[in-house]
Amino acid sequence: MAEETKFEPRIVAFLCNWCTYAGADLAGTGRNQYQANVRVIKLPCTGGIDPLFLIKAFERGADGILVSGCHPGDCHYNSGNYHARRRWNVFRPLLEFCGINPERIQFSWVSAAEGGKWVETINGVVDTVRALGPFEGYQKINAVGSDASGEAATSGDTG
Amino acid sequence: MSKKIGVFVCHCGTNISATVDVEKVAEETKKNNPRVAYTTTYKYMCSDPGQKLLRDKIKEEGLTGVVVAACSPKMHEHTFRNAAVKTGLNPYHVEISNIREQCSWVHPDIPTGTDKSIDLVRMMTEKTRKDKSLTAIKVPVTKRALVIGGGIAGIQAALDIADGGQEVVMVEREASIGGHMAQLSETFPTLDCSQCIMTPKMVEAAQHDNITMYTWSEIESITGYLGNFDVKIRKKARSVDLDLCTGCSSCWQVCPCKKIKSEFDMGIGNRTAIYIPFPQAIPSKPVIDRENCILFKDARKKNIKPNDSKVCRKCIDACPIAPVKAIDYNQEDEIVDVKIGAIIVATGFRELEDGLYGEYGGGKYEDVITGLQFERLASASGPTEGKIKRPSDGKEPEIVVFIQCVGSRDPAKGCSYCSKTCCMYTAKHTMLYKHKVHDGHAFVFYIDIRCAGKSYEEFSQRAIEEEGATYLRGRVSRVYKKGEKLIVLGADTLTGSVVEIEADMVVLASAMKAQDDAEQFAQKLSIQYDKDKFFSEMHPKLKPVESSSAGIFLAGTCQGPKDIPETVAQAGAAASKVLALLSSDELEREPVVARVDRQLPPVFSTCIGCFYCQKVCPYSAIESEDIKARDGSVIKTVARVNEGLCQGCGLCAATCRSKSVELEGFNDEQIYAEINALEFN
Amino acid sequence: MEKTLKKEKLNSLITGLKDKGYKTIAPKKDNNLITLCEIQEADEIHFDHVQTNNSIKEYFLPKTEKILSYTIEKTKVSIEEPEGFAVKSVVFGSRPCDAASLPIMDKVFNWDCTDKFWIERREAITIVTIACDKCDSYCFCTSVCLAPDAKQGSDVLLTKISDDEYLVETETEKGEGLIKELETVFSEPPSGTPDRQVATVEKKFEIDKVKPWLDENFVHKIWAEFSTKCIGCGACTFVCPTCHCFDIVDECTMSKGDRVKNWDGCQFKMFTLHTSGHNPRSTQDQRWRQRIMHKFKYYVEKFDNILCVGCGRCSRVCPADMNISEMLEIISTDEGQPEPVSKE
């Protein structure tokens, strides 16, 4: 892995179509600048985000993830965000228990009218993750899979 | 077979190309992306020649997938998908990479925005690679529209739809239709009498064969979807039987509770407990105000049925209908179920509460009134029969000060937006005042005069030049009482002087606000609203009357401040949308729906039938299906999606542990491909 | 060549191996497991056990192994083959049964396709076995023509002759070479007949009777009766030193990826699932039968070897207490007529 002079966190944002994606559009319309570290993946609803998406994003090298959708009560699909919230209520502590800093997975409610909040949120995530540094734990295990030696991943004592 | 993907990068004039090196995006994509067969850039992809370019290249290059790197998909996804259809390409092989709202407009640094654009394009080409051809879903349409709100917007929309030959159900929560327009005295810029132009429309709506009207009623719930809504209407207990009552007025004439502030008259006039809101009310049949009626108060106190109270029975005694009286104290709320194909929301606005501006004496001094209160004063059918009398002592005011932008354009206290109508109605108010009080003097404090409508500027100039209203550019800092006079302290920024006016009456041009319950109501309908709680249109320019939910349209001030002509125009537009919708027996819907895995025997489906999907589905769109052997025995019970009910949220897909449910358009492979294309490692 | 190794010399042996550039793999205690894994110090080595939980297999056929990596470019795909996977090592202290599995599997990995990953590792790794001085009820090496001090597959065989001394016997040139490299660590062989401390493993079944029975009883109710409790996990096949099925998958991002070889097992229902949805071994009894048939019939027919070394790991680890030697005992003592063959 090339040594970078300055660490720029790589952030993936999973956004719901109706609120946060539209909020991000509004930030664009308002020409509100924010840090460019984020790559957005749009889904109809936060309720449609499977935790596997998040794991895969880490496997593909994300240093931080943002999941963002409609405020409670505002879900375009009535209750999608409520179900999503339940999911994250258990998934987040699970990752934390496995030694993943919960700050690397952040959640927010950003409505279609909150372009400003989108800017604030994404800058917040970028700054937080920048302070945390690269996600070394995952970088290591991502690299092992493509390591020449299968044995590196084999015995119980390769630490 | 692998896809041939074409990438079209839009300059958007300079909107994108000023901060994103679009040529580089196209070049890099072409150079490095093995899936991409063709790339180009174009000044305006959404223009006719842009779309033609897209169509031509699809044909020439034999493209089977298209990514347009341009503005937000919310703007032109539809445009480009339609363009693709004309070449015979299934529209769902066209994806938008949002490099304007997400790159060029928010990242000023060219290399940064360019790199990000390249990434976003790559992610979208990967998704496109996994796009499947989808066919629009056909659903039957219930040929009946619901109009919520009986103001001018609702009435106009209902009439347009009804005249178009479709059934309309109209729901109004007040006792009469008419809304705010019925309250107005005269209307700008023609000064014709509001009642005179409004009442015939109200009557027409009430008598129209295609319109069923529910007044004193509210929406209890709305479920279902475009073409097939199930609506529950709560008919609030009116205490009067609308079928029996003839509106003879005997009851309200005998009612002893006469000092109840009239909502219709904005509190400057009184009404009785059994009342019609105004003489021209439709229906012209009363309602009992159960909060204030002494019979109901007594019944509540004694915890008895209202009809068992004997405190006052004047109205029922006066009712000439026999043998069954038209008044029924024990009447209860009733729920009516209706099937609806499309909905128009026309729930209107409310006026900013006058108490908010304490420094102007709002809510404190009787003679500081709002614009709508002035309308009632000026109205021939108002409490003063059109005579301008100040509320405190009934004197004719000699000097009236009008303050504009009360609440509007004041983010600190009120609303950041312009209420749009106040400049015009204030000008109108000065004229009405001057017409009625010939030697009176009208002063107007304003920030800017905004009169952008047809004949509006001329109207406002007339107020100044012909009617002699004194316009002062500046804000009022304070209004206080000195004896019988109201002292208005303000600034005239044109002369740079402080102005002090001894006024007899002050009229505040209060802002138009969203209804108090707009937020809850939007949630009930699953439609979006903006920061000010006005309902959001689907697109600010291209879909101004569509709400964010398919089949629900917006008309009038529930969407934002507007005047009558604009409201009527929007209502007509919404009605035409509804008519178009109801004109077909079947509707085509976006095929973004969930599907449960089905396979050949012996697997049949990877679904194991735990039905978590069914439990989380907000639309009850998941059914259970028995997969049967030839002898009829059940091999497996699995989930199935009713695509008519499915709205495509994907909740089921994310809940399914074995990923046996997928959402078309956002299926597993598509999302996986997008994540896989991150290439951070 | 015969030598002795005193326990006190173990330190010098391990240090010596390190100095000579060997990686040492030896049994080590890890919580509840005894694992064959890389060690640095002699102290880490665990002796007092019947069997390690993992088999020697994973040092020749790792549970997961990259066999090539590729990069997809605009006009071409470049492929890179892994190098350096065969590391000069010594497996110290594996059991004779584990060692015996290696020559058995050499046959399959040198068959129609020669597997360079296996072969190069076989060349690079020297096996120093310690004969078993104890056993448990799961052990059945003696029933499959092996013994607790069997020499097959070992380069060097150590046999305990006193509490602090092992008899060292070299079985191959490679083994001899290793001893010579570290000559100073070893002592001269004892005079007279040493007291070989070797466990007595009870013989559980007559192996000669197994294949004839299998030849006749592809269809038999015992398969289902015995395997109803089988939960269809792959634990038995993964801990088995002779199970060598693998699966090849590509793990890739958009533009680059690895082709990876992973252990696979015949007990998984997915193992034989066709794309069409048809599964020729759709029930667990068929899969259980496959395991027995492969080990005691097909492999014998093809390579003239039983594909089992009697280590007993599969039975120890089985979540449902399926016991392979019990099954073979039933088979070898079944006097009944084969059931009429019906179409399955």
Added chain:
Amino acid sequence: MIEALRKKAEELLKNKTVDVVYGYGEGSVPERTRPVFITKPEDVNKLTWNKYCVYNLTTYLKKQESRKLGKPAIVVKGCDAKTITVLIKESQIKREDIYIIGVTCTGIGDPPATKCKACDVNTPLIYDELIGEKIGNKEFSFEERYAELDEYEKLSEQEKWDFWQKQFEKCIKCYACSSICPLCFCDRCIVDKNQPQWIDPSAHPRGNLSWNVTRAYHLAGRCINCEECQRVCPADIPLNLLNKKLAKETEKNFKYRSGYNVDDELAMATYKEDDNQDFIK
């Protein structure tokens, strides 16, 4: 107790109330038992009951091979019985399609299993016939129930990561954990879906982390703490710690305990408007 058990089994088979009894039988060694499937009244003497009856036999309800034997009576301990409640809620079985022979249990395993320390179901909560003296079920506090997590939750982020990496590294992807789990009943496990392949099938650290995390997550709000996954893991990974952690979060956030009440809505299939959202900005 064994006698009562055998008598009941015999009666059920004789009366044709059931076609098969899933029970415990003598194992290959004295310290083990094994699942047995008794279909004939004369075979009931193969049934036994002792502290080595670790299996959660309800797992055989998901297996076509055992289901083929017909309507079952299942011998269940209190912990195992909770599975049945979940299986009913998740539409996998109908209550009337099984006969539950509950056994009172004061702990199994040697040394005793971790789950037995704070056991509050010595007497099963659901059964058709109870074998053994009814024992008043104890109650434990929230803290007591999840006490075994304390030492792990106390670890620093890095320590946690290192601990679990060391554990997951041992995983050989034999899937014994999910094969034994009575609630891992998917026909096609997510790990076996290869288009796309969300979870790398390889047993390298990346594939092992995503597999183990996903396995645990898929049991969130469902696991009834039978600890079978942990018992059968050939790599000795403390899998139940993950399950327990999720059970703790589910109880803390949603006041839900899996398998205790058939009337409770499944935690992960419902929501409350006031669910915790402290972590959402």
